[in-house]
Amino acid sequence: MNYNFSAKVSGLQASAIREILKFTAFPDVISFAAGNPAPEAFPAKEIAKISAELVENEPILALQYSITEGYTPLRDTLKTMMSKKNCFSPDNDELIITSGAQQGIELSCKSFCNEGDTLIAEAPSFIGSLNAFRSYNVNLVGVEMEDDGIVIDKLEQTLKANPNTKIIYVIPNFQNPTGRTMSFEKRKAVYDLACKYDVMILEDNPYGDLRFEGEDIPSIKSLDTQGRVIYVGSFSKVLAPGLRVGYVSAPKEVIQKIVVCKQVADVHTNIWAQVVCDRFIKENDFDAHIRYLRGIYRKKYNLMRDCIEANFSKKITFSTPQGGLFVWGTLPSDCDMTGFCKKAVADYKVAVVPGNAFLIKESDPTTSFRLNYSTPTDEQIIKGCEMLGKLSKDMFD
Amino acid sequence: MNYNFSAKVSGLQASAIREILKFTAFPDVISFAAGNPAPEAFPAKEIAKISAELVENEPILALQYSITEGYTPLRDTLKTMMSKKNCFSPDNDELIITSGAQQGIELSCKSFCNEGDTLIAEAPSFIGSLNAFRSYNVNLVGVEMEDDGIVIDKLEQTLKANPNTKIIYVIPNFQNPTGRTMSFEKRKAVYDLACKYDVMILEDNPYGDLRFEGEDIPSIKSLDTQGRVIYVGSFSKVLAPGLRVGYVSAPKEVIQKIVVCKQVADVHTNIWAQVVCDRFIKENDFDAHIRYLRGIYRKKYNLMRDCIEANFSKKITFSTPQGGLFVWGTLPSDCDMTGFCKKAVADYKVAVVPGNAFLIKESDPTTSFRLNYSTPTDEQIIKGCEMLGKLSKDMFD
Numbered sequence: 001m002n003y004n005f006s007a008k009v010s011g012l013q014a015s016a017i018r019e020i021l022k023f024t025a026f027p028d029v030i031s032f033a034a035g036n037p038a039p040e041a042f043p044a045k046e047i048a049k050i051s052a053e054l055v056e057n058e059p060i061l062a063l064q065y066s067i068t069e070g071y072t073p074l075r076d077t078l079k080t081m082m083s084k085k086n087c088f089s090p091d092n093d094e095l096i097i098t099s100g101a102q103q104g105i106e107l108s109c110k111s112f113c114n115e116g117d118t119l120i121a122e123a124p125s126f127i128g129s130l131n132a133f134r135s136y137n138v139n140l141v142g143v144e145m146e147d148d149g150i151v152i153d154k155l156e157q158t159l160k161a162n163p164n165t166k167i168i169y170v171i172p173n174f175q176n177p178t179g180r181t182m183s184f185e186k187r188k189a190v191y192d193l194a195c196k197y198d199v200m201i202l203e204d205n206p207y208g209d210l211r212f213e214g215e216d217i218p219s220i221k222s223l224d225t226q227g228r229v230i231y232v233g234s235f236s237k238v239l240a241p242g243l244r245v246g247y248v249s250a251p252k253e254v255i256q257k258i259v260v261c262k263q264v265a266d267v268h269t270n271i272w273a274q275v276v277c278d279r280f281i282k283e284n285d286f287d288a289h290i291r292y293l294r295g296i297y298r299k300k301y302n303l304m305r306d307c308i309e310a311n312f313s314k315k316i317t318f319s320t321p322q323g324g325l326f327v328w329g330t331l332p333s334d335c336d337m338t339g340f341c342k343k344a345v346a347d348y349k350v351a352v353v354p355g356n357a358f359l360i361k362e363s364d365p366t367t368s369f370r371l372n373y374s375t376p377t378d379e380q381i382i383k384g385c386e387m388l389g390k391l392s393k394d395m396f397d
Numbered sequence: 398m399n400y401n402f403s404a405k406v407s408g409l410q411a412s413a414i415r416e417i418l419k420f421t422a423f424p425d426v427i428s429f430a431a432g433n434p435a436p437e438a439f440p441a442k443e444i445a446k447i448s449a450e451l452v453e454n455e456p457i458l459a460l461q462y463s464i465t466e467g468y469t470p471l472r473d474t475l476k477t478m479m480s481k482k483n484c485f486s487p488d489n490d491e492l493i494i495t496s497g498a499q500q501g502i503e504l505s506c507k508s509f510c511n512e513g514d515t516l517i518a519e520a521p522s523f524i525g526s527l528n529a530f531r532s533y534n535v536n537l538v539g540v541e542m543e544d545d546g547i548v549i550d551k552l553e554q555t556l557k558a559n560p561n562t563k564i565i566y567v568i569p570n571f572q573n574p575t576g577r578t579m580s581f582e583k584r585k586a587v588y589d590l591a592c593k594y595d596v597m598i599l600e601d602n603p604y605g606d607l608r609f610e611g612e613d614i615p616s617i618k619s620l621d622t623q624g625r626v627i628y629v630g631s632f633s634k635v636l637a638p639g640l641r642v643g644y645v646s647a648p649k650e651v652i653q654k655i656v657v658c659k660q661v662a663d664v665h666t667n668i669w670a671q672v673v674c675d676r677f678i679k680e681n682d683f684d685a686h687i688r689y690l691r692g693i694y695r696k697k698y699n700l701m702r703d704c705i706e707a708n709f710s711k712k713i714t715f716s717t718p719q720g721g722l723f724v725w726g727t728l729p730s731d732c733d734m735t736g737f738c739k740k741a742v743a744d745y746k747v748a749v750v751p752g753n754a755f756l757i758k759e760s761d762p763t764t765s766f767r768l769n770y771s772t773p774t775d776e777q778i779i780k781g782c783e784m785l786g787k788l789s790k791d792m793f794d
Contacts, residue, residue, distance in 0.1 A: 001623055001624050001625065001648075003509075003648075003650055003651060003654075004509070004563070005508055005509060005654055006507065006508060006509055006510055006511045006514075007511050008507070008511070009507060009508050009654060009657065009658055012654075012657045012658070012661075013657065014656065014657050014660065034462075035462075036461060036462050037461075039457050039461065042456060042457065042460045042461075044452075044456030044457075044460065047452060047456065047460065048449075048452040048453045048456065051448060051449070051452045051669075052445075052448070052449045052452070052453070055441075055444060055445040055448045055449070056445045056449070059439060059441030059444065059445065060436050060439070060441075061639075062639060063439045063441065063444065063637035063638070063639045063640065064433060064434075064436065064439075064637070064638065064639050065432075065433050065633075065638045065639060066639060099496055099641075099662075099663040099667075100663050100664055102661065102662070102663055102664050103662060103663045106661055106662055106663075110403065110405070110406060110532070111402055111403060111406050112400075112401070112402060112403055113403055114403045114404050114405070115512070117403075128660070128661065128664065131657075131660065131661045132661035132662075134661075135507070135657075135658060135661045166401070226398055227398050228398065236462075240460035240461070241460075241461065241462045241664075242458075242459060242460045242461050242462060242463060242667070242668040242669065243460065243667060243669075244496075244663060244664065244665070244666070244667045251398075251400075253400055254400060257400075257402055257406060257409075259411065260406065260409045260410065260411050260528075260532075261406055261409070261532060263411065263525070263528065264409075264499065264503055264525065264528045264529035264531075264532045265496075265499070265500060265503055265529075265662065265663075266496040266497050266499055266500045266503075266641055266662075266663065267497055267499050267525065267638075267641065268641070269641070269667075270496075270639070270640060270641045270666075270667035270669075270670050271639040272448075272639065272640070272667075272669065272670065273667050273669065
């Protein structure tokens with residue numbers, strides 16, 4: 001029969017990355033296409049110990065219904081941590097546990113956007129967020145980026161041109177897919193524009209803890225005096241993504257609305273995972289764990305950077321991430337990026353993600369592509385960069 | 398500041414039951430208001446063993462990103478189980494794991510309903526589903542029920558009057574809140590009307606396995622030759638609700654759309670919980686476990702039924718559930734149900750849920766209330782019924 005799907009989801013497609021990731025199931029393909037944390041980054045032993053004690057000694061806690069807002073001890077732990085980073089104000093804010101940051105992003109959009117309302121995102125941006133916004137049929141408008149973040153003039157032009165804008169969505173630290181970090185000046189400018197044009201900011205910070213170079217830059221949330229920033233965090237990159245635990249820190253009234261939306265979405269987040277997160281932080285040296293992770297990603301990034309330097313055609317420029325999981329490569333404007341990505345996986349058995357997957361309109365022109373260094377092994381980074389480098393020289397030099 | 402929430406969520410309130418449940422946090426209150434499985438129904442030891450082996454021996458499986466459709470072995474297990482119940486057709490259907498049945502219900506609504514489209518539900522019905530539908534700003538229309546299910550004439554009148562109806566939502570087995578079961582004849586009639594008026598059926602079956610009396614009645618899904626039934630199941634009542642694992646069996650094209658919606662909602666369901674569900678079924682005698690659960694609920698229901706019989710004013714009539722977790726009490730039309738529920742919790746320290754919580758419009762008149770027998774202990778059932786019985790005689794005899 002002919003299904004008459006709702007307008008908001010009828011055009012929605014599975015993430016383009018998923019198509020690429022299918023290739024990565026072949027054992028002979030080296031994947032720079034994923035966004036998974038390094039397997040060695042999981043504190044598996046510590047989690048096994050916490051989990052065993054929890055399920056053995058407190059099975060009802062781990063198995064019974066729980067409250068929508070989240071496991072109270074974990075919320076308290078996060079409120080303390082976020083307060084220290086000025087990402088939570090005890091007087092003005094509340095904090096809810098979500099089923100991954102993805103849920104926090106989706107419910108923020110659902111809470112504020114009617115169909116046709118404008119939502120502004122960096123272009124390119126994280127495909128999971130873009131698709132969440134698309135699933136509410138918003139008018140999704142991209143604003144281009146430069147090395148230090150979104151182009152402020154263009155952001156203001158876009159706000160002027162779209163008086164029905166509800167949300168500006170940004171990933172200020174080690175952005176997915178570009179690896180770029182927004183400067184402090186631009187964070188202030190974005191916040192000032194949000195105030196001037198009376199819109200909310202959705203600040204997505206899944207990678208912020210994974211800084212392996214340079215100094216932390218204050219979050220946009222920390223600048224918020226008016227209550228217009230929704231800050232979304234995640235345990236996916238600092239503990240484990242399979243847990244599906246994230247959180248949202250935002251003004252109380254906003255959290256109240258997100259709580260109601262979450263109640264109808266999944267009642268509450270898996271409670272075992274919430275307790276595991278809380279006890280991991282309490283029973284371990286969390287700062288030391290973060291330092292350990294930073295060491296892993298620093299080493300992997302430096303290796304990939306060196307291999308890129310040694311192998312790739314000099315015509316390709318690369319972003320210089322100070323943290324996170326991704327490097328963004330850009331070909332000269334007359335080069336065939338799609339052909340490069342296709343040949344890479346088909347002939348050279350190395351998967352990268354074509355940049356248009358991250359655009360607001362996938363058909364827009366781009367000559368960029370995304371490389372991930374967190375998932376492959378060192379050997380795969382070396383071998384993969386050799387192969388891609390050879391292809392790049394064959395095609396472009 | 399003044400938040401301008403989207404039209405679809407601006408009127409959305411937290412579940413009225415939650416207000417009642419606040420009282421149940423007081424240790425001296427006996428709660429017949431919850432909907433939690435009996436704590437003794439959790440196979441805690443078996444789950445602890447499976448969990449310990451999983452996290453210890455296969456940490457990457459338990460902790461890394463997984464696919465949106467769900468853990469493949471669990472999907473295969475469920476496809477086999479659902480095939481045997483004629484709730485899954487290998488030729489026509491697919492099956493996705495969701496974060497509880499709640500997510501399956503919400504995403505079904507999101508997939509099919511534009512704002513203003515009509516969704517028909519039994520009146521009364523499960524508040525979590527009603528609120529999910531409300532959160533998409535559908536035109537939610539209730540059709541009254543009788544002992545053997547929805548009133549078919551009225552369902553057809555409602556379909557005629559609302560040509561923009563997209564979905565009929567029903568809970569055929571041991572309905573929440575009434576405990577009623579839809580007869581086979583009515584299931585066929587509902588399906589025939591769905592075909593006649595070209596609408597989808599959303600069949601929610603969280604309690605079907607908990608039949609403690611009578612014979613199983615075939616699902617509406619099992620009658621589906623056209624591909625218009627979306628069947629939603631759950632592990633919440635047969636294993637543990639804190640896991641947040643449910644599933645949807647539906648025509649392939651519908652599942653494809655739900656997969657895309659789930660991807661933007663929470664990427665995938667907590668993978669630890671999915672593996673636990675799969676291995677519990679494989680490593681244990683699942684049928685024996687279900688028989689054990691049925692025994693628990695049979696005993697608890699019979700005890701409550703006997704205590705109601707012995708204590709309550711004869712003016713109150715009660716539904717006679719053959720399974721599930723709930724009994725539905727109804728006062729004569731001239732009686733003050735709200736006053737009864739308020740006095741019950743305030744003066745007699747027994748919490749029940751006023752029936753209007755489950756109506757399409759909470760302001761509609763009703764003299765019914767819901768009692769739960771799965772959560773309280775035997776002692777609490779005896780004591781609570783004595784107290785409520787005394788109050789009912791004081792107020793109504």
